[in-house]
Amino acid sequence: xxxxxxxxxFLEVEERPSHTYDNNTGSPQRNDEETxxxxxxxxxxxxxxxxxxxxxxxxxxxxxxxxxxxxxxxxEEAKKExxxxxxxxxxxxxxxxxxxxxxxxAMKKQQQSSPAPxxxxxxxxEDAIVTEKPTMPLEGxxxxxxxxxxxxxxxxxxxxxxxPSTRKARVSIRARSDYFLMGDxxxxxxxxxxxxxxxxxxxxxxxCSMGTACPVRKQVQRxxxxxxxxxxxxxxxxxxxxxxxxxxxxxxxxxxLSMFLSGSITSTTPPIGSTKLLNxxxxxxxxxxxxxxxxxxxxxxSCPTITLDLTLPSNDNSLxxxxxxxxxxxxxxxxxxxxxxxxxxxxxxxxxxxxxxTPEKNLCLTDLVGAAIAKDPSFKAACVxxxxxxxxxx
DNA sequence: CGTCTTTGACCCGCGC
DNA sequence: GCGCGGGTCAAAGACG
Numbered sequence: 001x002x003x004x005x006x007x008x009x010f011l012e013v014e015e016r017p018s019h020t021y022d023n024n025t026g027s028p029q030r031n032d033e034e035t036x037x038x039x040x041x042x043x044x045x046x047x048x049x050x051x052x053x054x055x056x057x058x059x060x061x062x063x064x065x066x067x068x069x070x071x072x073x074x075x076e077e078a079k080k081e082x083x084x085x086x087x088x089x090x091x092x093x094x095x096x097x098x099x100x101x102x103x104x105x106a107m108k109k110q111q112q113s114s115p116a117p118x119x120x121x122x123x124x125x126e127d128a129i130v131t132e133k134p135t136m137p138l139e140g141x142x143x144x145x146x147x148x149x150x151x152x153x154x155x156x157x158x159x160x161x162x163x164p165s166t167r168k169a170r171v172s173i174r175a176r177s178d179y180f181l182m183g184d185x186x187x188x189x190x191x192x193x194x195x196x197x198x199x200x201x202x203x204x205x206x207x208c209s210m211g212t213a214c215p216v217r218k219q220v221q222r223x224x225x226x227x228x229x230x231x232x233x234x235x236x237x238x239x240x241x242x243x244x245x246x247x248x249x250x251x252x253x254x255x256x257l258s259m260f261l262s263g264s265i266t267s268t269t270p271p272i273g274s275t276k277l278l279n280x281x282x283x284x285x286x287x288x289x290x291x292x293x294x295x296x297x298x299x300x301x302s303c304p305t306i307t308l309d310l311t312l313p314s315n316d317n318s319l320x321x322x323x324x325x326x327x328x329x330x331x332x333x334x335x336x337x338x339x340x341x342x343x344x345x346x347x348x349x350x351x352x353x354x355x356x357x358t359p360e361k362n363l364c365l366t367d368l369v370g371a372a373i374a375k376d377p378s379f380k381a382a383c384v385x386x387x388x389x390x391x392x393x394x
Numbered sequence: 395c396g397t398c399t400t401t402g403a404c405c406c407g408c409g410c
Numbered sequence: 411g412c413g414c415g416g417g418t419c420a421a422a423g424a425c426g
Binding site: 196 | 414415417
């Protein structure tokens with residue numbers, strides 16, 4: 001952090017009039033980058049001379065000329081330092097951007113080692129549309145289900161923009177968080193709040209404010225039974241390009257929805273009520289209580305909702321399904337969780353007071369769903385269909 | 395001054 | 411038809 005301040009201060013040197021410089025400073029050393037930064041900052045402090053020193057110099061014209069020369073040299077040095085620091089800043093910015101895109105790059109790299117990974121080419125061009133059968137290392141039923149899921153999934157998502165019945169389909173995500181909002185990479189504008197029946201916690205209504213007239217809305221509410229559980233419900237598709245941090249969430253919700261809407265998932269166990277269930281299999285490496293994901297589908301004719309429960313304990317093996325999304329513990333995590341830089345996107349009066357943020361208590365939604373994406377090939381494929389749907393709509 | 399949040403009012407669908 | 415509850419609107423206030 002100190003480095004950032006130094007850079008900031010140093011970059012201001014160019015803005016200062018040259019006549020304020022002093023000749024009492026030594027030339028900044030450049031043994032290494034860090035030394036350079038620190039010394040330049042120190043140099044700048046010295047260079048910000050007082051008027052008193054300038055007045056003293058007026059007594060000797062020859063000395064003034066010498067000073068002018070020194071000042072020019074120092075100015076040139078300062079400019080060089082400035083260029084170096086700008087280059088370093090650009091490098092850091094590039095690294096930051098690269099890290100943000102790491103999940104998708106890792107998926108791409110992983111698939112390049114498998115035969116004909118044409119679906120991943122879509123990630124290169126965001127405006128691509130899924131039209132071919134993606135080939136992935138699937139086995140048995142996964143292949144059949146995958147084909148169905150991807151084609152129908154893409155169709156379902158695309159249809160959502162035209163069919164009133166499916167446009168209302170929702171994806172609900174349950175996750176533990178001490179804060180009222182969890183970062184998903186998007187910008188939201190609150191437009192309402194209600195106290196729902198049976199839950200003392202208010203339900204907040206948000207609208208996506210990243211695009212003009214974006215139809216996406218979300219509801220945020222704490223669970224009545226466990227106020228540490230935050231329930232976030234998404235509805236609709238974005239009509240604008242999404243920033244990298246928002247893509248995992250957007251594609252996951254749409255992919256999950258498309259998989260269920262396509263009807264390609266069936267339960268091998270008697271349905272609980274009218275619910276279909278799918279074990280998504282989150283990573284065991286995820287910290288805290290989140291180690292297993294469970295999706296619940298409520299096929300209400302007017303408003304089908306899929307719930308991704310990221311709060312269930314890992315030993316919950318009470319449900320088994322036709323499609324096996326179980327974890328392959330021998331395989332390393334294909335990409336690292338990209339952190340919670342955008343974890344807290346806002347707090348309102350219903351937020352809990354700021355407490356020590358730990359990964360356990362404040363898992364980023366994009367991290368959680370990113371893990372789900374990474375572990376399941378067909379889920380990834382559905383995500384690609386979703387991404388294509390999103391970007392193709394713009 | 396512009397943007398965002400808050401909050402009461404209003405609308406609408408659904409069940410009785 | 412009526413009441414209830416969920417969802418949305420919009421004016422007022424807060425905030426930077």
